[in-house]
Amino acid sequence: MGVLLENFSTVTFSQVAMWIIGAVLIFLAIKKEMEPSLLLPMGFGAILINLPNSGAQHIIDVMFRVGIDNEFGELMPLILFIGIGAMIDFTPLLTNPKLMLFGAAAQFGIFFTLCLASLLGFDLKDAASIGIIGAADGPTAIAVSMELGSKYIGAIMVAAYSYMALVPLVQPPIIKLCTTKKERLIRMDNTAGKAPSKLTKILFPIVVTIIVGLVAPDAVALIGFLMFGNLIRECGVLNSLSETAQKVLANLVTIFLGITIAARMRAEEFLTVDTLLIIALGLFAFIFDTFAGVMLAKFMNLFSKKKINPMIGAAGISAFPMSARVVHKMGLEEDNQNFLLMHSIGVNVSGQIASVIAGGLILTFFR
Amino acid sequence: MFTIDFQAFLDALPYMGKGMLGIFVVTAVIVLVVSALNNIPEKKDKKNND
Numbered sequence: 001m002g003v004l005l006e007n008f009s010t011v012t013f014s015q016v017a018m019w020i021i022g023a024v025l026i027f028l029a030i031k032k033e034m035e036p037s038l039l040l041p042m043g044f045g046a047i048l049i050n051l052p053n054s055g056a057q058h059i060i061d062v063m064f065r066v067g068i069d070n071e072f073g074e075l076m077p078l079i080l081f082i083g084i085g086a087m088i089d090f091t092p093l094l095t096n097p098k099l100m101l102f103g104a105a106a107q108f109g110i111f112f113t114l115c116l117a118s119l120l121g122f123d124l125k126d127a128a129s130i131g132i133i134g135a136a137d138g139p140t141a142i143a144v145s146m147e148l149g150s151k152y153i154g155a156i157m158v159a160a161y162s163y164m165a166l167v168p169l170v171q172p173p174i175i176k177l178c179t180t181k182k183e184r185l186i187r188m189d190n191t192a193g194k195a196p197s198k199l200t201k202i203l204f205p206i207v208v209t210i211i212v213g214l215v216a217p218d219a220v221a222l223i224g225f226l227m228f229g230n231l232i233r234e235c236g237v238l239n240s241l242s243e244t245a246q247k248v249l250a251n252l253v254t255i256f257l258g259i260t261i262a263a264r265m266r267a268e269e270f271l272t273v274d275t276l277l278i279i280a281l282g283l284f285a286f287i288f289d290t291f292a293g294v295m296l297a298k299f300m301n302l303f304s305k306k307k308i309n310p311m312i313g314a315a316g317i318s319a320f321p322m323s324a325r326v327v328h329k330m331g332l333e334e335d336n337q338n339f340l341l342m343h344s345i346g347v348n349v350s351g352q353i354a355s356v357i358a359g360g361l362i363l364t365f366f367r
Numbered sequence: 368m369f370t371i372d373f374q375a376f377l378d379a380l381p382y383m384g385k386g387m388l389g390i391f392v393v394t395a396v397i398v399l400v401v402s403a404l405n406n407i408p409e410k411k412d413k414k415n416n417d
Contacts, residue, residue: 093401097398100397103394104387104390105391112383114382114386115382118375118379119371119379120370120371121372124378197407199407200401200404200407203404204404207401208397211397357390357393358386358390361385361386365385365386
């Protein structure tokens, strides 16, 4: 009997705290449906790794080294990018390429948070890894923070995925604060522009990879895998591969990735003041992303005859498609005939490209 | 670890400038290229012409 109870005496308060955190993540995933595909495995992994003398610790460490932290690079996030690329339809963006500028502006939160994290005493590489929470893109955040050797990857992932799930709560108040009712009522032309040709859709992923690769070589893996997935989708002759990438591949990697991140959620590493600071800084990143996207639209309205509803600028963060839906819903709340979805989806997918460019630039600066 | 390091904040500011400039330059180039791609005339489907 003594042998059976021996392990109980080794339970620590901090381990119990991590079980509670794991349970909260599982609750949010199931009850609130917040990014369930990642928060659930992360929550369960947090419990697994924090059981005293857990036999799962070694295997999760091995999975972490194989999939994320190995000499060949961040394998799993990059493979996941193939699936994400295959899921994205860039048509709204190709129809109106100027929308990409909002995606660029909405990366401001990344760099401003980098500065704030430096102010709070984090070294530059950790500050950059924390700033990348503002990319609102899990694989980019994992790839960049691992490449920079940040020890805070557990906290960064929890913050990134939590705020991505909380976009419907985080963005609306910021958008309302930055805009007037008159601006929110601006109607935009919904007549579909000239649809992009098949050739354009095929050339787009190739051209973007070359352009980004020439400017930020460290981003080639990130943008290249994303665009490879998109090329599979758009080429028209690999429908079976495209479907596999979108569903089976993405799902498999997501399961593996979520539970593997738990390797960096050990109580002694996770329960620190730094984690709280990182979670707070992550919120700032999302707030300033939203702010910058809206402000660029307002700025463009100063010179443009065709007014832009500034709310669509907020969709420039990479959280797809939540952010686009939030903007569309807010437009309908102000005026039930104001349909912003087409524009906000275009801005939202541009945010996905821009967040990868931002990640690549950060790697170029700090690696 | 909670410390306020204003000098570190100032040192990080140039990265913000360079980062945002870099994103806008790359984005502007992509916008121009996509606009050019959109102007490539589409090859007409032969079957439809028959």
